[in-house]
Amino acid sequence: xxxEMDQLxxxxxxxxxxxxxxxLAFGESNGLEQGGADSRNRDIFGHYADRIAGLFLxxxxxxxxxxxxxxxxxxxxxxxxxGLEAQxxxxxxxxxxxxxxxxxxxxxxxxxLKEIHFVRSCILWMPKKxx
Numbered sequence: 001x002x003x004e005m006d007q008l009x010x011x012x013x014x015x016x017x018x019x020x021x022x023x024l025a026f027g028e029s030n031g032l033e034q035g036g037a038d039s040r041n042r043d044i045f046g047h048y049a050d051r052i053a054g055l056f057l058x059x060x061x062x063x064x065x066x067x068x069x070x071x072x073x074x075x076x077x078x079x080x081x082x083g084l085e086a087q088x089x090x091x092x093x094x095x096x097x098x099x100x101x102x103x104x105x106x107x108x109x110x111x112x113l114k115e116i117h118f119v120r121s122c123i124l125w126m127p128k129k130x131x
Contacts, residue, residue, distance in 0.1 A: 012085075019045070023074075
């Protein structure tokens, strides 16, 4: 699960980088108003990038909900959509492993006089948040 979570994280980091290249202008700004807009976009990007990174650090076990509202800027809508996508992907991955844990948690033993035979076995460990 950790390897698949790392692959998901890499995918979303690449998506964040694409949005960063498209929406964030680095270099000379053309006036105070443009500089303020660029600064606001960098703040918005940093906020959403931190929230998305937090999803992967906690394995999707957070109360953060990404919502898309009507008055958002285009960059903020795209970042919120990416956050929703990451949240759903992590939840889907976690539920698939929970399903595997429920389906493969039994084993059968057939003891003989000299040895014990395992007919079927599976050990699946999943990290859980400490209560």
